[in-house]
Amino acid sequence: MASTFTHFYGVPFFFFFFFFSVSLSDPRISQSGSICGTLKPPPSSRFIPTFIEEMEAISELLTTRSWTTHFVNSTPPMFALSQCFNDLSHTDCLLCYAASRTSLPRCLPAISARIFLDGCFLRYDNYSFYKESTDSVRDSVNCTSELGEIDQSERLVFGENVRVVVETVTTKAMEKGGFGMGEVSGMFGLAQCWGSVEPEGCRACLEKAKRSIGSCLPSKEGRAMNAGCYLRYSTVKFYNDKDEDRDHDGFSGRRAVVTIALASAASLIIFFSAVFACYTRISKFKKEKKRQSLIPVSLKDSDLNFKYETLEKATNYFNLSNKIGQGGAGSVYKGTLPNGQIVAVKRLVFHTRQWVDEFFNEVNLIRGIQHKNLVALLGCSIEGPESLLVYEFVSNGSLDHFIFVGTAEGLAHLHEGCKIRIIHRDIKSSNVLLDENFNPKIADFGLARHFGADQSHLSTGIAGTLRNSSFTENSTPLLQTVWDLYKTERLTEAIDTSLNKDYPAKEAMDILQIGLLCTQALASLRPSMATIVKLLTSDVERKVGIPEQPPFLNPCGTSKRSCRISSLVSHAVSKLEVSSCTSTDSVATSPGSYRINHNLFAFVKIPRKRLLLLLHSAIKVSVFSLKFELWFD
Structure with a gap:
């Protein structure tokens, strides 16, 4: 608070003061040292008005002498002393006091402070210190x-x-x-x-x-x-000779007017600065109180709640060198807690009331879910200027080119293994992390939805990053390519040639065929996540079903517009009343329908280094297995 009026009013006042002081004399207002106390007054006290009253009283008393004391019987009590050095003239004494009085509020709201200028001294405290000669701590x-x-x-x-x-x-x-x-x-x-x-x-x-x-x-x-x-x-003369420049007859003429004007200006500056600072502080307190009133008391008092300052220091004040990730809801930083534990701190970015929904969505959902393939939520911070989530640190970063079976197991647990059914809605490689043993763990539940067992339909917008939800690629849709190869029994041509055929061909075709099953229009034809896990982890010969043509494939290719696709959509989804393709990137659907993501086979013709990367297809399309369960009967 003190810094508020120091920055706001200190500069113009000192400019004004300096302009006149040069023409008059040298009141020696350079600061030699200052000490601010550490104790603060009770919130209900009238400390600032008492401080202003005390400074006004000292100002009045200094008009007749070079030093003075004053006491205000308040809660807490306030004792004050001002001393001008005896070589200063009466006018310079008042000017030096005005300068010290303007600088002292930097210590507010401390209940004690002292400031040494080269020409005077000013101190206030909550006890009678007038006869103190030395202080072993503060000298x-x-x-x-x-x-x-x-x-x-x-x-x-x-x-x-x-x-x-x-x-x-x-x-x-x-x-x-x-x-x-x-x-x-x-x-x-x-x-x-x-x-x-x-x-x-x-x-x-x-x-x-x-x-x-x-x-x-x-x-x-x-x-x-x-x-x-x-x-x-x-080594230089800094004091005034005793008889030089002294007004023995008190204030007179122009100098008296200037001195009184400066003292009055200083008083007004301090008063309005204090009012402004108090108003700003109270407004900030009310705003923070209102924000925190939205947080349940049970969460505030729980062991999930971290202090904001602790997490700020743990991340080296959110230093960019500690940044390990960036998502739609905020940035993620690596941090080390005082006990040495390494954690991941998610710094949330909220707009309007969205922060309440997103924040409690993550905290309420994740804190009650534990699984070896889910990132553990350790706690959160709710009392600082921004909301933070604290997760276990997963050392090997996000999943891009690693094993996906664990991811499928994690999704199966969310769908069927929890007390409440969780729909992630934004599963992608950057939201699957790896621990030190390369075990995948699903992260970022910011877009998750609770799906009740009694619900059969959920209306929602498209979730996830838009660039991952495009209807087609710039060339032939990947799903179209895989389906065409499957129909002509040339499915192995969909496998990246950079693998140099260093893989079991039957296993590769089975995985692609599982991906096609996940794009079926009828929910009854699509395998559940649990079934997909069994298919991916089975050591015996898989019994993969025969897929039908996926919906929304465009027989006209990507260069033609306004072509009817109803003949290509199975009878199970004809009721969606798909009208026409209006561009190469979108398709019009009736309310409640959902776009099929044609990036299901994004690994096709894209360089990969390991056969197990083919599982990426199965995981992505498995998400749509769940999505179609929600949007299609």
Whole structure:
């Protein structure tokens, strides 16, 4: 929240402030250091209004003195202190305070903070710290760049000069009310104790500052910033002479007007910045609360729920080098959990209310399904800026040119082995992964549908990637090619020649024939997934049925349009009232019908390296076995 008003208003204010400060004097507004507390106020507290009230009170009190304290009895209470260094003029003191007041909100909503500028100090906290002299945790030093190349003797002289000037100004401060400045052999120093610190506390603070600032040698400049004092040395003069540029009679004329204008502008900037930041934060909180209200409490509190920050770190903040996949619903990244477990994190992309359906579709379906050929869902993240799913990591990537029997077994389990029947609807090689032992596992249930046992029909749009659902290839449809070869008893010509006939011809033709059976119009003629698994894994001679002509084949070829196909469609699907081919890529069907994917034999005439790649055909067409069960009686 603090960063909101820092970026929004800090730049124009400092430009305005800098323009006037150059023409007047040097209020030394360069920041030496700042410390923000870690504790935050209760959500119900009026912390921001209290902070503004406290800063306004300090501003008023500084009009008559160089340091002041103020207390607001709130929940939590707020104690504040502002100290200008004694060499600043009254006007420069107010300008320095205005600059520190503008920078301090960077720490909000922390209940404590302190900031050191080169001309003043500002602090607020939830307890009375006014008499603190040192802080073993937060006291610090700030050293600038070292001297250039100098010999050892020059280094010793420089160090001695620093020690002398530091001793001089700290002694003056201890003896003259907490402030001292001076110059020794071209070395300048300044020491300042806060007005609220007791003399003994001032002495203890400066003694510690002398010891700690010595660690800056041989730097050209060093600052010690303690709870009750400030000490600085430099090779250049940075302070104002006591009698220079001081308004002994208070504010007057143009300078008073400018100072008051700057202080007022700073107050308005902080006020409106705080209001804007609070409004933004509350709006964001309400939006997130509304989003999370859609998530069941049982899921929030379950062991499935991962923290967003944990997954963000596990993936190295979703580094592109960890990206292992890309799908329609989002990207997938490899991640390592704090316990060393390697996982796959799916980063979901949602539009409008679609994210609710897609997210719960995956979580609710997959978390209750376990099978050796299904990717396990380990959990999800629901509390961050985006929804994430966490899966087991499958080391060998997606299935492209490997064994498909396991895939068929996984689909058979989804269709018939679960308590609920699951229709995947987007089975393709990139959605089947391999573990370290090359066992296939079906992934990406984002397009899955629950299909009740009492349902006989499901109306839906075409699922999957459009490029995988085209009706034909650019040339002769592959299904047409395989069917023509089958009719003429030349089915072996459909097998890729790059296999060099290094395969059992009978087995290859059986697999192609199984693929043709999966394209039959009547559901009763198409084998179930369980039957396909048995056919693919059988060691004895297969008894493969005789296929009939698949539907939707175009006898006119791909170059002719507006040709009737009703004579080619079996009587079982004639009731779909297919009218005509309107292009080489589509066919008009009646409502409730479904397009046949002619990529069923995509392996034909495409280079392959292993005989088992022929199983790809059987798996793809088996999907349509299920699809026709849904769309055709």
